[in-house]
Amino acid sequence: MPRGILPTCDQNDPGEPLMRSRRLRIAVAALFSAIMAGPAGAQGRGGIPVPALPDQPWEYQTANANIRVRVLTAGLENPWSLEFLPDASILITERNGRLRHFKDGKLSGPVPGLPAVVADNFISGLHDIKLHPDFARNRLVYWVYNKGEGGAVAAAGGGRGGRGGGGRGGGARTLTVARGVFDGTALTKVEDVIRMEGASTVSRMLFLPDGSLLVSTWGDPGQMAQDKMGLSGKILRYNPDGTIPKDNPFVGKEGYRPEIYTLGHRTPESLVWHEPTKTIWESEMGPNGGDEINVIQAGGNYGWPLVSLGRSYAGPYQPEGFEHEGMIAPVVNFVPSISTTGMTFYTGDRFPAWKGNLFIGGVRFGEIAGTGRIQRIVFNDNMEEIRRETLLEDKRWRIRDIRQGPDGLLYVITDERNGALLRIEPAD
Numbered sequence: 001m002p003r004g005i006l007p008t009c010d011q012n013d014p015g016e017p018l019m020r021s022r023r024l025r026i027a028v029a030a031l032f033s034a035i036m037a038g039p040a041g042a043q044g045r046g047g048i049p050v051p052a053l054p055d056q057p058w059e060y061q062t063a064n065a066n067i068r069v070r071v072l073t074a075g076l077e078n079p080w081s082l083e084f085l086p087d088a089s090i091l092i093t094e095r096n097g098r099l100r101h102f103k104d105g106k107l108s109g110p111v112p113g114l115p116a117v118v119a120d121n122f123i124s125g126l127h128d129i130k131l132h133p134d135f136a137r138n139r140l141v142y143w144v145y146n147k148g149e150g151g152a153v154a155a156a157g158g159g160r161g162g163r164g165g166g167g168r169g170g171g172a173r174t175l176t177v178a179r180g181v182f183d184g185t186a187l188t189k190v191e192d193v194i195r196m197e198g199a200s201t202v203s204r205m206l207f208l209p210d211g212s213l214l215v216s217t218w219g220d221p222g223q224m225a226q227d228k229m230g231l232s233g234k235i236l237r238y239n240p241d242g243t244i245p246k247d248n249p250f251v252g253k254e255g256y257r258p259e260i261y262t263l264g265h266r267t268p269e270s271l272v273w274h275e276p277t278k279t280i281w282e283s284e285m286g287p288n289g290g291d292e293i294n295v296i297q298a299g300g301n302y303g304w305p306l307v308s309l310g311r312s313y314a315g316p317y318q319p320e321g322f323e324h325e326g327m328i329a330p331v332v333n334f335v336p337s338i339s340t341t342g343m344t345f346y347t348g349d350r351f352p353a354w355k356g357n358l359f360i361g362g363v364r365f366g367e368i369a370g371t372g373r374i375q376r377i378v379f380n381d382n383m384e385e386i387r388r389e390t391l392l393e394d395k396r397w398r399i400r401d402i403r404q405g406p407d408g409l410l411y412v413i414t415d416e417r418n419g420a421l422l423r424i425e426p427a428d
């Protein structure tokens, strides 16, 4: 089971792939030679410089709302995820392994108590963070991270970030879910509760209404997303104590890991609950094109790497084309890719015209660096896409996550070396 780190469409710096297996290294070297040698590759991926963070709020007239955008804080190094606390303050993870607390308009230093993470390349490190559903009583916070194994370099806040980060490394790491008690300033009683051997990096989590916990894993490269005895390229389901629910779809089925909830995923980047239809929605980065939004059904196979609307980085489509019987097709496709990241269904009252719309971040459009954005997707009553609008395109920042706050406003983090927390407000 390869655990090396390979390029995804979330990568800005294709010249520095990281991997542990020599065989993979050769394969990827050949792939990049092909890319760089071809006429299109010779033109390079390019990129557009991104504007500095404005020091004053600025406004847009969008299709259905006039909005004002405000930088609440800068100084976040490659933030990955945010989570609101009951007092409306915000926990923010940085991929380098730091957790920050934004409260009363101020950004804290690193919250003490987190274990070291391996953040030695452009995607590894600290990822998602979620409150336990009963946080108000137990103060438990869950986070998912790359835990170093056997002498791997633990970055301890030193992981290089930036626009794509780069850096070399590739020490052994295991995707791990930990939890701890957050008292408002520090984490205590920290323990690892889930170890996903063989799964490498990039992960999101979601507590379901029944109290169980979904955790997604990265499924590129090779066939590992289809390996029913492996944990990569899957959505896994656990009890909050790390045990496996007895009603998981493959429990007791020979040839399957019982943790598996769904398989055939490339790079899940968001997991959210859609209350009106009581369904789980997932966003997933494709390769070159083929980003997806899927509705997650227990036991489903979502096709990667056999089928996709995306092309490989060298150009050809995936081996079995666009669709395959028995594999679940996306409900939303992105061609070209926006390099989908976090998303949220808007349910608040501050933007009446946006009610029920899905907002999703992107770090790169059409494989060109410096083209991040937000997209607003409008659905009909059958949850079929009917309109799509791009927001904040002019700023070109890598949007890593977008969430609705308890105040009904939208909060956004930008995955930059000097990343920011933004707030979108009505301007009327």
Ligand SMILES: [Ca+2]
Pocket: 264, 292, 302, 303, 304, 307, 308, 328, 329, 330
């Ligand atoms: Ca798929």
